[in-house]
Amino acid sequence: MRKLRITDLQKMKDQGEKITMLTCYDATFAKEMNCAGIDTILIGDSLGMVVQGHTSTLPVTLDEMVYHTENVVRANERAFIVADLPFGTYEASKREAFHAASELMKAGAEMVKIEGGVEVAVITAFLTERGIPVCAHIGLRPQAVNIMGGYKVQGRELQMAAQLIEEARAHQNAGAQLLVVECVPTEVGEALATALCIPVIGIGAGNMTDGQVLVMHDMLGLSSDVAPKFVKNFLAVATEAGNGSIHGAFTQYIREVKSGAFPDEAHSFS
Ligand code: KIV
Numbered sequence: 001m002r003k004l005r006i007t008d009l010q011k012m013k014d015q016g017e018k019i020t021m022l023t024c025y026d027a028t029f030a031k032e033m034n035c036a037g038i039d040t041i042l043i044g045d046s047l048g049m050v051v052q053g054h055t056s057t058l059p060v061t062l063d064e065m066v067y068h069t070e071n072v073v074r075a076n077e078r079a080f081i082v083a084d085l086p087f088g089t090y091e092a093s094k095r096e097a098f099h100a101a102s103e104l105m106k107a108g109a110e111m112v113k114i115e116g117g118v119e120v121a122v123i124t125a126f127l128t129e130r131g132i133p134v135c136a137h138i139g140l141r142p143q144a145v146n147i148m149g150g151y152k153v154q155g156r157e158l159q160m161a162a163q164l165i166e167e168a169r170a171h172q173n174a175g176a177q178l179l180v181v182e183c184v185p186t187e188v189g190e191a192l193a194t195a196l197c198i199p200v201i202g203i204g205a206g207n208m209t210d211g212q213v214l215v216m217h218d219m220l221g222l223s224s225d226v227a228p229k230f231v232k233n234f235l236a237v238a239t240e241a242g243n244g245s246i247h248g249a250f251t252q253y254i255r256e257v258k259s260g261a262f263p264d265e266a267h268s269f270s
Contacts, residue, residue: 001034001077001078002078003077003078004078004079004080005110006110006133006177006178008080009040009080009178009199010198010199012039012199012211013198013199013200013210013211018210018211018212018257018258018259018260019039019040019199019201019210019212020037020038020039020040020211020212020253020254020257020258021038021039021040021041021042021201021211021212021213022038022040022042022213022215022216022219022253023041023042023043023046023047023213023214023215023216024041024042024043024216025047025051025068025071025072025216026068026071027071027072027074027075028075030072030073030074030079031075032246032247032250033079033250034075034076034077034078034079035247036247036250036251036254037251037254038078038250038254039080039211040079040082040213041072041076041079041081042082042083042084042113043065043069043072043081043083043084043109044057044084044113045057045065045142046142047060049223050216050217050218050222050223051068052064056142056145057084057086057142057143058087058088058143058145060084061086062085062086062089062100062104064086065084065085065104065107066103066106066107069081069083069107069109072108073107073109080111081108081109081111082110082111082135082178083104083111083112083113084112085097085101085104085113085114086100087143090114090120090123091116094123097114097123097126097127098126098127098130101127101132102132105132111132111135111177111178112127112132112134112135113134113135113180114134114136114137115137115138115141115142115144116137116138116141116144117138117163117167117170118166118170121136121167121171122174124171124174124175124176125174127175128174128176129175133177134171134175134177135178135179135180136167136168136171136176136179136180137181138164138168138171138179138180139154139155139164139182139184139205140152140153140154140182140184140204141182151183152183153183153184153185153204153269154182154184155184155185155188156269161185161188164181164184164188164192165191165192165195168181168192168195168196168200169195169196172196172198176198178199179196179198179199179200179201180200180202180203180213181201181202181203181205181209182202182203182204182205183204183228183230183269184204184205184206184269185206185269185270186205186206186207186208186268186269187270188205189202189205189206189208189209190206190209192205192209193208193209193210199211201213203230204228204229204230204263204267205268206269206270207263207264207268211257212257212262212263214231214232214253215231218231219232219233219234219235219253220233220234221235221236229266229267229268229269230263230267230269232263234249234250234252234253234256235248237249238251238252
């Protein structure tokens with residue numbers, strides 16, 4: 001298996017091949033995802049909710065992110081590895097951001113993800129200038145759930161959509177090499193993928209972005225009784241198709257993202 005690098009993801013965008021990403025927090029699932037052929041693994045701070053049982057991602061610590069990153073990296077052969085900088089470790093000071101990001105890189109991450117708009121682009125610049133690759137996360141930002149007043153669709157009004165494009169450009173100009181956009185109308189996902197040179201990975205952002213990400217527990221139907229609109233239970237689909245296994249769910253997800261079948265209108269906002 002050839003190890004994927006950020007340059008491979010960029011090539012995929014340039015050649016119109018969709019990029020697949022899933023969250024993962026341990027070695028067993030990382031091995032399964034590698035066998036299925038996932039392009040990118042995100043050690044997301046969503047682990048605070050789906051692994052630790054918190055009601056938000058806010059309580060997750062840097063030590064916990066390091067621990068889960070090490071677990072995933074041990075079993076990873078092919079996928080490009082992105083790890084979340086947790087809440088409170090990067091927003092207020094460049095020095096703190098560099099310290100936290102370097103801990104994740106030492107644990108085996110190949111890129112760190114930070115949430116925020118133009119105000120956080122200065123952190124993107126500081127890290128990338130010092131050799132730490134950055135993925136910016138805009139749109140619905142789970143670490144800002146208390147400011148946003150809940151997990152709501154973002155960028156529905158023209159002015160807010162324009163602001164998202166400005167935020168994305170600020171991160172790209174600051175050196176970000178990947179962008180995640182969460183919970184926006186399909187049209188905004190498409191506008192971002194068109195406006196940016198770097199790959200744009202969507203979650204609840206329609207099927208016109210350069211790739212897709214889902215929380216693993218969500219796409220296995222494990223997370224909550226009422227899943228968000230953009231979540232599809234790929235284990236159920238694989239089971240119906242006679243391949244009801246974790247491997248079957250991962251390969252079904254990869255197939256549907258690569259072909260552009262997922263997300264369809266039923267799993268998107270307009
Ligand atoms: O932490 C996470 O799982 C994420 C995804 C929702 C993109 O940031």
